[in-house]
Amino acid sequence: MASENVEDYLKSIYTLQSKEGRVTTSSLSERLRVSAASVSEMIKKLADEGSVHHTPYKGVALTEEGKTRAIRIVRRHRLWEVFLVEVLKYEWDEIHEEAERLEHITSDKLEERLDAALGYPTKDPHGDVIPTREGKVVQFGQASLASLKVGEQCVVSRVSDSSPDVLKYASKLGITLRKKIHIREKLEFDGSLRVQVEGREHFISGKLAQHIFVEPVADEKRRRSKSFKRVRTISRGKSS
Amino acid sequence: MASENVEDYLKSIYTLQSKEGRVTTSSLSERLRVSAASVSEMIKKLADEGSVHHTPYKGVALTEEGKTRAIRIVRRHRLWEVFLVEVLKYEWDEIHEEAERLEHITSDKLEERLDAALGYPTKDPHGDVIPTREGKVVQFGQASLASLKVGEQCVVSRVSDSSPDVLKYASKLGITLRKKIHIREKLEFDGSLRVQVEGREHFISGKLAQHIFVEPVADEKRRRSKSFKRVRTISRGKSS
DNA sequence: TGATTGATTTAGGCTAGCCTAAATATAAGA
DNA sequence: TCTTATATTTAGGCTAGCCTAAATCAATCA
Numbered sequence: 001m002a003s004e005n006v007e008d009y010l011k012s013i014y015t016l017q018s019k020e021g022r023v024t025t026s027s028l029s030e031r032l033r034v035s036a037a038s039v040s041e042m043i044k045k046l047a048d049e050g051s052v053h054h055t056p057y058k059g060v061a062l063t064e065e066g067k068t069r070a071i072r073i074v075r076r077h078r079l080w081e082v083f084l085v086e087v088l089k090y091e092w093d094e095i096h097e098e099a100e101r102l103e104h105i106t107s108d109k110l111e112e113r114l115d116a117a118l119g120y121p122t123k124d125p126h127g128d129v130i131p132t133r134e135g136k137v138v139q140f141g142q143a144s145l146a147s148l149k150v151g152e153q154c155v156v157s158r159v160s161d162s163s164p165d166v167l168k169y170a171s172k173l174g175i176t177l178r179k180k181i182h183i184r185e186k187l188e189f190d191g192s193l194r195v196q197v198e199g200r201e202h203f204i205s206g207k208l209a210q211h212i213f214v215e216p217v218a219d220e221k222r223r224r225s226k227s228f229k230r231v232r233t234i235s236r237g238k239s240s
Numbered sequence: 241m242a243s244e245n246v247e248d249y250l251k252s253i254y255t256l257q258s259k260e261g262r263v264t265t266s267s268l269s270e271r272l273r274v275s276a277a278s279v280s281e282m283i284k285k286l287a288d289e290g291s292v293h294h295t296p297y298k299g300v301a302l303t304e305e306g307k308t309r310a311i312r313i314v315r316r317h318r319l320w321e322v323f324l325v326e327v328l329k330y331e332w333d334e335i336h337e338e339a340e341r342l343e344h345i346t347s348d349k350l351e352e353r354l355d356a357a358l359g360y361p362t363k364d365p366h367g368d369v370i371p372t373r374e375g376k377v378v379q380f381g382q383a384s385l386a387s388l389k390v391g392e393q394c395v396v397s398r399v400s401d402s403s404p405d406v407l408k409y410a411s412k413l414g415i416t417l418r419k420k421i422h423i424r425e426k427l428e429f430d431g432s433l434r435v436q437v438e439g440r441e442h443f444i445s446g447k448l449a450q451h452i453f454v455e456p457v458a459d460e461k462r463r464r465s466k467s468f469k470r471v472r473t474i475s476r477g478k479s480s
Numbered sequence: 481t482g483a484t485t486g487a488t489t490t491a492g493g494c495t496a497g498c499c500t501a502a503a504t505a506t507a508a509g510a
Numbered sequence: 511t512c513t514t515a516t517a518t519t520t521a522g523g524c525t526a527g528c529c530t531a532a533a534t535c536a537a538t539c540a
Contacts, residue, residue, distance in 0.1 A: 003527095026487065026488080034527085034529095037490080041528090042527080057535060087327070088354060090353065104345075109338075110328070117327055117328050264517080276518065277499070277518085280520085282497080285497095297504095
């Protein structure tokens with residue numbers, strides 16, 4: 001496979017592409033903590049090898065091949081995260097760095113065996129979907145907790161893994177996957193919330209609420225029948 | 241920690257030191273498949289940072305610090321090997337390469353958790369001793385199968401992991417850890433043996449016999465007492 | 481429109497490790 | 511002892527990725 005550095009670029013491009021649409025030299029520079037000049041060089045290299053399309057001064061986009069490679073790395077990352085939590089008893093805020101290293105040295109066989117040993121999980125410990133080996137990413141629509149109104153109830157389906165501190169704090173409040181949340185109060189001017197989780201009440205800033213994603217409370221029976229948005233499959237075609 | 245390359249050098253020096261005593265530029269060059277010139281450069285670097293003693297034109301030896309680091313890597317390598325066999329169901333001839341990569345990206349915490357999850361194993365799947373976290377390597381004396389005489393019996397305690405082919409062949413003959421072997425015949429001129437294992441007889445070359453290490457047959461009773469609370473399969477609470 | 485500003489790319493350098501070829505040290509044999 | 515063969519080291523180069531500084535492009539605003 002490719003070098004670790006190349007893999008990191010591909011993965012970052014993939015993530016930024018899904019999250020923001022456009023991927024620029026500077027966004028990559030910031031994300032990878034590398035100078036814009038270095039990014040520019042690497043982009044040229046990636047374009048030469050056919051992993052990205054590059055329009056100078058405009059931005060990059062993954063080619064089909066680049067996207068496939070990126071998704072594969074994301075898959076490995078998330079499988080390792082499941083392993084770290086389920087088998088090695090890590091907390092969900094401790095796993096990112098470890099998975100970041102493990103993903104790059106994972107052979108096809110190792111990926112396969114790990115997947116099997118874990119029971120073919122479909123989500124990582126933060127609730128992010130684990131792409132299939134074929135590169136299919138089945139993303140269920142999710143609403144941010146920040147979008148709910150007073151009186152509504154919901155169930156936590158994902159917490160953004162962008163910051164370990166957020167994760168740590170969320171779990172301290174009892175906000176972990178599959179927990180039920182009631183919105184008790186909402187301050188419109190700053191988006192902050194008073195919520196109830198497991199019988200306890202907490203105040204949550206609008207900022208934090210944006211990192212927490214939820215689904216409607218479902219009956220045990222027909223759990224998957226509803227979601228706030230449409231179920232959607234991001235496959236090889238368009239992202240986001 | 242150090243770079244992957246430095247770690248590989250330290251580990252190789254450690255292994256060669258244990259096996260042959262003296263460690264030369266050329267032996268490292270051969271083992272690491274790198275030119276002698278490159279080895280010479282790296283040795284200078286390692287000497288400068290205090291990991292090895294170097295007498296130009298004579299050879300290298302690990303300092304205490306270098307040895308500690310090398311043993312730590314060996315420990316990680318062997319823990320991963322146990323993991324690959326016990327948890328991911330690899331065969332013992334498939335694990336070396338994977339462990340070779342995993343060992344370099346293993347944080348202290350990961351090492352600790354892995355060790356715990358595996359039930360603090362003391363030997364890897366080939367029978368090699370796993371150094372403790374403090375760097376203690378408890379090596380029990382072992383005789384090579386090649387040193388036994390006709391009529392003797394023994395129990396397999398280790399099989400050299402220097403070649404996957406040897407491992408594969410050995411397991412095909414039923415020669416795996418803790419198996420009992422009877423020496424039925426020995427040809428002195430080439431050291432080859434006729435042995436009985438699990439009721440079947442096989443011919444074994446002297447060369448192969450040198451890769452198989454054995455202990456005297458022990459009482460059934462005493463052997464059982466080892467703790468076996470290892471993770472053999474992964475049982476998980478919830479699978480998202 | 482044309483100047484300014486910010487983003488991007490190019491130029492020129494650095495390091496870690498690798499290489500081959502050349503120089504040098506040791507050891508072994510005449 | 512002297513010569514020769516072999517092992518080791520040094521010299522000089524290469525690549526991948528990183529950097530800063532300088533040059534260039536594009537987009538916006540006067």
